[in-house]
Amino acid sequence: MSIIRGWCPTAWRPMTAGDGLLVRVRPRMGRLHRDAMLALCELAIAQGNGQIDVTNRANLQIRGVSEGGWQMLIAALVALGLVDPDPAREARRMTLAAPCWRPGDDTYRIATELDRRLGELPALPGKFGFAIDAGPAPMLAEAPGDLRVERTAAGRLLLRADGRATGVLLTPGHEVDALIALAKWFVVSGGSAAKRMARHAAPLPDWAKGTERPAPAGPLAEMPGTSWPLAFGRIDAPSFHAMLRRSTATRVRTTPWRALLIEGDHDLAVPDAPVATDACVGAPACPQASVATRALALRLAPFVAGRLHVSGCAKGCARAAPAAVVLTGREGRYDLAFDACAGATPARAALDPAAVLQHFGAS
CATH class of the missing domain: 3.30.413.10 (Sulfite Reductase Hemoprotein, domain 1)
Structure with missing residues (x-):
């Protein structure tokens, strides 16, 4: 019988698996500088079993960490700026931004403001998350997200609670206010018992009800980098480290699609992987x-x-x-x-x- 834990591992709260501890790293905006990615690979080799998973929330999960190794690993991750030194704040960093974001666009603006205002969020269940999907057309429809910012076919931004087909239009500049308000309603209305928005049957507050639908899924926006597919979302740290050292890549973005985006090197020999x-x-x-x-x-x-x-x-x-x-x-x-x-x-x-x-x- 499967055990439903109801929470995801974090860096400060690792989860025990058959191959050791799982330690999850949540890159800000899903993006790491080349040097940070190289350092992460080195830590996975030194303190884990050399394997890193990319999750369906676009997080990185170091596998095979020992109890003693975790202490050294968490200190190094904090020093690199990849993990918040405050465990409570780190636990609240549950935002998935559409990987096609560009500096200054709506996805970037809303996700970075939400990150600055994490202290205003209530205590949410461990799997509860936010999907900021404000590009021309939704691209995170199959990725986890309890509260979603999406765009309508007419180009307006809307807030949609997961499990509901429609949402409410957002006032420009007040998107994060609405996200925080709906997260607080979720807790006050008993949503923590259901753990996920899609399983929470309480009627939404009147202000969050709407009839607006997200735009239909279309071709993916131009990605800011070369797609590097990963078999089953697994990074072999030694080989990826060697590839990155040889390349002219400047940054690495994570995605919820079992792939990375490599910025700055357009001549990579991309591997084959069973992407379907x-x-x-x-x-x-x-x-x-x-x-x-x-x-x-x-x-x-x-x-x-x-x-x-x-x-x-x-x-x-x-x-x-x-x-x-x-x-x-x-x-x-x-x-x-x-x-x-x-x-x-x-x-x-x-x-x-x-x-x-x-x-x-x-x-």
């Missing part, structure tokens, strides 16, 4: 998982049309949205479902890896 495949770390690295995930996902991916999701348990940490094909680990075997999320009622149940491969003609 999601798989959590699986067993044995995750104590919640009852099956291995990524080796099977790699073998299966060429035989699956559409999105593939292989989840070690019913929590579906690697992908919250439905996938064309989803395999969910249960008691050491795989349940197979279609156009569903992890944990869905299976079309075929309790398959071993050979049966899964045979079903798709991959054996």
